[in-house]
Amino acid sequence: MSESFVSLKNLTLAYGDTVAVSQLSLNIRKGELITLLGPSGCGKTTTMRAIAGLLSPRSGSIEIDGTDVTKVPANKRGVGLVFQSYALFPHLSTFENVAFGLRLRKVSNGEIKKRVEQSLDTVELGELANRKPSELSGGQQQRLSLARSLVLEPKVMLLDEPLSNLDARLRLDMRSELQRLQRNSGITMVFVTHDQGEALALADRVVLMKDGLIEQMGTPTELYNHPSTVFAADFMGFENIFEVREGALIGRDGSKISGYNAPSGSLAWRPGVVSLGSGPFHGTVAGVSFAGEMWEYVITSPLGRITASTPAGNPPYPIGATLAFDLPEQFGHQIKGAG
């Protein structure tokens, strides 16, 4: 990719003897919003800390804007980071928190006042300039933390699970707020999260990580509709995944159900496409719960545990009921390799 703005090459990162990320390569375009997605321990935060310069790589290199910054210390990299805890300075006012980096750069007082006020206005904290961080709400602290980094106009902005300490409602607001900021400023952002919905909603591109390696990379729609591995499919909500071998579906109990023509690998179904009421399989309803627009079922069957859903208009099957169901091949998503 010629237009790459941030480029990680064969990056290996370790804490002591524990290798957290191995041989990772990734190119990020200018102005792109990338999310690093994955379960805890997958290496996403470690990768981010390496880009920030808080962790030196064991091997490999990091380039930003055409310059190799692998050996450049964190305070000279021009990278902004919003911490999960916000890491605001409790002894300084809102204004001084934002002014902190500008003062280090020996910017004149008049200029500082102008830029801090402007940036506080952008995040709608202009009125609260004299408050201490402890007097701000969670959402306000979050925005202050953003303003503190943005005022320095960093080349790259890193965000470490920045929304995880907010309540559900605020999280949605902040999501769109972040998107707006990013679109307006055109800043390159790397957003770390373990929340699949957040990653898909925000990103231009999603990098799904597992065990220190990139599992799959692509646009949100690519990842959502075409996960290429069992892990990715599972992460993207294909909750029923079964191996297919020699024209037969392999149940968890080892049973072989013929009639599937897919090439060897796996087939995956979202709960919505499992059809209940008829079909070649039988199971027992172990749980049913109301989820607004649908009923969600957990069904135990000889194949294994199946999750399914039906529109809420229909009366639900009661717990303990035996029912027939089908995993129609045409709705199954094909994955190479077994789970």
Added chain:
Amino acid sequence: MLALPAVLFTATLFLLPVLVLLSEGFRVDDAWSLQGYADFISKPLNQTVFFRTLKLGFLVAGVSAVIGYATAFSIFHLPSKHRGRIFGLVVLPLMISPVARTYAWIVILGRTGIVNDAIVGLGLSDTPIRLLFTETAVFLGLLQLFMPLMIISLISAMENLPNDAVAAARVLGANWLQVFLKVILPLTKEGLVIGGTLVFTGSLTAYITPAILGGAKVLMLETLLYQRVNVANDFVSAGIIATILITMSFGSNLLFKRIATART
């Protein structure tokens, strides 16, 4: 790297001289020998002082535990706004010069002190009786000096009690005695052990109290050490006493750690 100056400073100034001093106990006439220990142990005075020190240590720790427990438990049951203040009063003596604290007992127990005034005034005795320079005086002095440590340990253990443990036990039908025996006591055992160790080692290694209230009549290990050096220039005995003191205070610290971590 940052910790190095502090470590080097402490090691050269504190540990090195102390280790050399300890080694003196094993040297007699410029040769390595255990003769010093044999001589030391064979002297009845040394034996008396050793066992007296040990006895007072246990006694002070034991009595502190009983009185301290009752006090801590009472303070713990005060409304929280009073609790802080009373707790402050318990801690306060720790910040005051031990010399000043101990000297008060001279006023109380001296020949013209408050206790003797009472004894003579009530006609229990015609002449003042000797209360100073007795084991009782040293015991009282040590108890006053170190009991706050016990109370502090116990109160912090009680404050760490799971919030609803007592309430849960009450709801399950336990009376106060049962709550105390089955819930509070087992859960504050650690505080008792920590407090006990602090009071015990404090008493073992106290100098001021036996020096002022015991004098030459009631020697303890530290005052004996001072006397051996100042009066007799006897560094073999000094090394031996130092070894005993350090062994006992490190030993009880280790023991406490084991007891504290043994709970599952």
Added chain:
Amino acid sequence: MGKWTTFLIIGLTLTFLIGPFFIIIAAGLSAGENLAFPPEGLSLKWYWAVFEVESFRESFALSMFLAVFGTLSALVLGVPAAYALSRYRLPFAETVKTIVAAPIIVPGIIVGLGLLRYLVIPLNFTVSMALFMAHTALVIPYAVRVVTASLENLRSDMEEAAILLGCTRFGAFVKVVLPNIRGGVLAAFILGFVTSFNQVPVSLFLSGPGVRTLPIDMLAYMEITYDPSVAALSALLAIMSVGIIFLAEKFLGFSRYV
């Protein structure tokens, strides 16, 4: 447990712990020549007399000097150590902790004697120098403990944030860490000051002609006289400590740190 039992137990214990101070204050107020309680008439003369004693004035000055500068040096050594212990995974962290804590565990009298015999005499140190070093070492454990506790309460990502905004590590420490552990450092100073000022065993052997700390001087003085001046001085010291702690508690919430 009944309300009155509670009050009674607390009352008795506090009387035992604190009562003697009132007795000693009163004993110092005596108008007579001998130590007695109740005092023989009331007067402030012994309280004034304390200030007339030359050796008390000298030893007070020495104790003050040791307490202030010994504690400051202990902080200079102890704060970096505390920082290292709480921020880095040191290879021998436990050993470092044990060595730094040793001055609390090793009985002071042994330390004093060891210093005198193997450092002061062979290396020709002055007694004041040895006292200064011993008091510094004595306070290090308190400095390290109190400052470490403050540091552990301060999230380390705050320093990383400062670094990413352009600070050096040292700059981040000065601009972000220090302002936020100010209370802890001040509390460590007060605790160290009080500990050093009241310290006896370490200084016991480290005394020379004209070089005595105040508590040692008091011990010597009470062996030769039986007048109420030592009681008066003890009372003054107690009042001074109470005053310091009261102010520290009021402005700092001192007890949080100890």
